[in-house]
Every structure is written in C-alpha cells, then in structure tokens.
Amino acid sequence: MNKLLAVFLLTVSACGSLSGAVSAEQINVLLPQRNANEAIAPFIAAKYLGYLDQEGLDVAYILAAGSNEVAIQVATGNAQIGWASPAQAVIAMQEGVAAPLDLRYFSSVEYRNIWSISVPVDSAIQSVTELKGKRIGVTALGSAAMNYGKAYLRAAGLNPDRDVTFIPIGAGGQAMAAMKQKVVDAIVFWETANITFGLAGSPVRQLPIDDKLAKLPDVSLLATNETIKKKPKLLAGFGRALAKGLDFCLANRTACVLMTWKIYPESKPAEGSVEQKLERGLKMTTTWDGWTDLEIGDKRGVFIEPRWQDLSDFLLQGGQIAKPIPASRMFTTELVDQINDYDRAAIVKQAKNFDLKTLQ
Structure with a gap:
C-alpha cells in the first residue's frame, strides 16, 4: 500500500442504514485521481447518504496516481474494486505480456472518451x-x-x-x-x-x-476474476450504491458539490463569492453527463459491446495490443441486473427534497 497517495475514510450517520445489521464488510476502492474534486461526487454521495451502509459495506476510498496504479493495486489485492480507464487496464490483461493482470470490468461508468x-x-x-x-x-x-x-x-x-x-x-x-x-x-x-x-x-x-x-468506453469499475466469482454480491452492492449516488447527483448537482466540499474542504475554491464558487464547482459536474448514454436509457452499469470492440481495435491499431481482445475477456455483464435492482424514482425524490442547509 506504500504507493497509494491518499485515503478517504468517512463515518456518517447513514440515511436509511440497516437497523440491527451485522458489522459491515470493510473494502478499499481505488479512484485514479491525485486530488479530490467535484467529479467524484457520486462516489462520495454513495457513502454520505448511506447507500453503501444499506449494502453492508464499509468503504475506504483511496486516491491513486492514475488508472495504471489502480489496476496494479487491485490485481495485487490491495483493493477489492478499482475505477480505472480500460485503455490502460486492457493492455495489461492481454495474453503474452510478462505478467497479465487477472482483472475484468463488472460495471460500466463512463460512456464517452475523457x-x-x-x-x-x-x-x-x-x-x-x-x-x-x-x-x-x-x-x-x-x-x-x-x-x-x-x-x-x-x-x-x-x-x-x-x-x-x-x-x-x-x-x-x-x-x-x-x-x-x-x-x-x-x-x-x-x-x-x-x-x-x-x-x-x-x-x-x-x-x-x-x-x-x-464514444470509446472509459473509467469504469473493475475487480479480479476471483472477486467476481467469489463475491458477486459485494460487487453488485457497490455498483448499485454508486448508481444511486449518480442518480442523486444528477437530480441535485448543487447538493453533491456541497457534499464534496464538506468531505474534502481543500476542493472548495479559495476565491470568489459564494455564487462564483458554486458556479465553478458545478462546471466540474459536467463530467457526469458522460456517465449516461441515450443507447441504454436510465439503466446503470450496462456495457455497450460494440464500443468495447472499438476499444480493442483502437489499441490494436495503436500497437498497444498484439491481437484483438474479445469482449468477454474485458468485461462481464452478470451483475448489471443486480446493480439496477432499486427504486430510481425514490432516489430522485430524495435528491429533490434534500435540505442543502445540512451541508453548510
């Protein structure tokens, strides 16, 4: 873990947490950023609003130095889940490299090339x-x-x-x-x-x-094949909590900006009026627009297979891989239905009724 740059451990009185539940399972989730900003607010919302508690998960978000670092640390067991660019991770998955990473994506997040x-x-x-x-x-x-x-x-x-x-x-x-x-x-x-x-x-x-x-797919959730096989409930639970966090943030961007600043005070702009600071924070939330796609509607985590094949072609033409990589090697769709098993309308309603004063 000595290569990891920062650890975010947040304890909250969860909104809607499980009464009398057994102790939560502690896991690490790696995000490919050196510094926190409003772009990762859906992850923060998933924890702050108790969605992860509802899944029985106690998550430590760890900020790492890019997608390569995320993939390596997940592959070596230092984190159960990583949010990483497939362009880098897939290169390391291919057969023929010195030590291929035994990873696979289980939930698609970014539907456009960043x-x-x-x-x-x-x-x-x-x-x-x-x-x-x-x-x-x-x-x-x-x-x-x-x-x-x-x-x-x-x-x-x-x-x-x-x-x-x-x-x-x-x-x-x-x-x-x-x-x-x-x-x-x-x-x-x-x-x-x-x-x-x-x-x-x-x-x-x-x-x-x-x-x-x-439209090449980008930063999405991955895990080792062993974790996918042995702990599908854990992975689906995290994916579902993040999906809820995204739905909440899309319905109330201001709340998620303020939530980010509350948990990471250093991410709040130092200069300008209250209105100017909020305007700057909201501009960072435009990145979430790529977390949805008209082709899949309101569903979350869905893999658009032709685009992943385009990714393989992109890497092949660029000389990063020696031969095409099949979609089944890059991702699994077995958890997508479970990730979408929740009341999206209830999350949107919660977001619209959220009291911003609680974040001040």
Missing part, C-alpha cells in the same frame, strides 16, 4: 487536419495522451510520427504556461484537466474527432 485534442479558445485552428506541422502538448511522452492523440491524427488522415511534434508540458500551471507562451498549438488532455484550465483563465476548445473514438 481524452480530447483541444486548442486555446481563441485559436484559428478548427479541425484536427489543420494541425499538420503544429506542436501538440501532452503531460509526458509516455502518457496515455500519446495513444489518443495519435489515433485522432490518424483518423484525420495525418501521420502522427511525421506531421506533428509532440511536446511534454507537464500538467496544471506548467501546462497552462506552455499554452499561454505558445510553446504548443494544441493539447491532448483529459476532461477534468480541460475544465480546470478554463476555470484558471486558460479556456480550451475541443476539436471534433471521429465519433467512434469519441
């Missing part, structure tokens, strides 16, 4: 094809941004190894400085980073990309 190729909002560049001869910023040359950036360029008819130059610009303030000083013409970053750039005064504009690439 990675985009963007330009400063005032840039004259309107399409990926216009990036020929330009410089593209990524956090590091070995990061996932390289895989996505090259795929976007190839789809636009460019040669990513010849037509552009990738430049490592780090993250946060260092990346913003690179954009302001015009060290790079475009960037390949993840969704919450782009939102943060805008909030910090360096807004970016996403360039249109191929629809298949835009």
